[in-house]
Amino acid sequence: MTALAKNLADIGYMDTLAAGNSPLHRLDPRAKLFTTFLFIVAVVSFGKYEISALVPFFLYPVFLIGFGELPAGYLARKILVVAPFAFLVGVFNPLLDRQILFQLGPLGVSGGWVSFFSILTRFALTVSAALALLSLTGMNSICEALARAGFPRAFVVQLLFLNRYLFVLTGEAERLSRARALRSSGRTAMGFKVFAQIVGRLLLRTLDRAERVYRAMLCRGFDGNIPIVEFSRIGSRDILFVSAWSVLFALFRFFNVSLILGEAATGLLK
């Protein structure tokens, strides 16, 4: 399987996950979107030397993944794939910030190392929550939530179209690059000239398809407006979900739960 086909299967798999039927899948998409947004804001609002107070926040993605029956290993691999960027920008911190913050036995830990691990922790938290949100909700429901939250309609329609045709056109791209690979007798790298031609060819197919889509839409009574079906209603479960997590996030944000727990534990040992 080529890298492109793998990517395609990957996106398809996220869609399959979103078709699940756990209690979390059934929540109103607006509730999930809002709670995840609160979560991200709470996580990134910490100071840069904070690690321990961030740890309790792992409860949220873990809850989503566990209760929503999502494949934890698969999501973890996805997080690792995008990790290098956060790693690259954060890795300079230990070199630039060498002031010793605290002693860990004989080891002096500098502020840079602390902030580096803080960046990685934030990264893991925000990315895992966003991935869990998509796997529990799916693109169509997220678009529905956005439209009902008052996002510009043209943008929401654009997102829906993109999500619909992404699979079709990525499939086209996959076939084009496979056809090239089969004819280039072992040379793996694609040269620039061929690339421009392939992308140009893909663009032509895209434009043709857009024309066909437009005609098909006209046949089905398209009048310039695309109705967005509103499936879900806010129920008591949604209100419970949002309010319970908001209280927990506030608790985690303003009290260092790890520290309290750790002090209790080390106190017991003494």
Add this chain to the structure above:
Amino acid sequence: MADALISPAVGGAMWAVSGGLIAYSARKVREEADDRKIPLMGVLGAFIFAAQMINFSIPGTGSSGHLGGGMILSILLGPYAAFLVLASVLTVQALFFADGGLLALGCNIVNLGFFTCFVAYPLIYKKICGRAPGKKRLLLAATAAGIMGLQFGAFGVVLETVSSGISELPFRTFILLMLPIHLAIGVVEGFVTAGVVSFVRAARPEILAAAADREPLGVSVKSTALGIAAAALFAGVALSWFASANPDGLEWAMLRTSGREELQGAGKLHGLLASVQKKTAFLPDYGFKKPATVVKAGDADTETGDPGKSSWPAVEAGTSAAGLAGGLLTLLLAALIGFGLRRRKIRA
């Protein structure tokens, strides 16, 4: 840009800016009232998404590149529709591939969409290219626009990262790192754009001619410059508002006095103040220091033995050990809860 590197103030401000731009572009597209454009935009978004997955090798470097696509979209759709399409592609990538993240999405839309569609395309590409460019002129226009768009974008990344203050990279170093890299990427983007445009023009000349006719040349230098200035002003005001909500100097002075007065007295007040400060400060308290002075201030502190600055945010060994133990414990707890949920599910 990634969530892990930005503060909520910067992320929120950029969300506001990109949200405003999306609303404005959506209105402009609606005003054009071209039904045909709705499916065209959607399918072209999918095209950009798909084309970005095809890599080509850059000769002599061993690395590979791919299409950014903002310029091609602008050429085919005009700046407003192109901006909407690019914003939607970035949104989907943030969701599917966790590229960047949700809070950083506003930053990414501005860095990659705004500068390409509203600056590089109308002010550089259009000006150089004219209506019916030759092959060389097209290449020149696309390359110049690609370079400018990416330089602005890279500058945006540096500005956002530095004003967030999570990364220690100083402004100068970061910018010296980012701009040359994106110069190269911009050249590649320009070549790709020119290559694809000339291919399409050779195969189906009517498409580009139609695009050039349809698209109103409504973007003037003056209004764009005004727009940039307004956006910059807005971002600046928003940022300074957040900054003054948590004044750095006051906080520092407060801690310094408390440190001096109470240092012999077991630092109880210091601890109390710090915890109060921790509980009340919603936004991080470091964001707006100049990175270069932070290092120097640290050195000076250790030399003079000034307890104020160097004792904050440093924590005592006892607390940090407890924090470490507690952190691990909490993590274990969270994992157990996760497994518990799953086990229950499987049995049920």
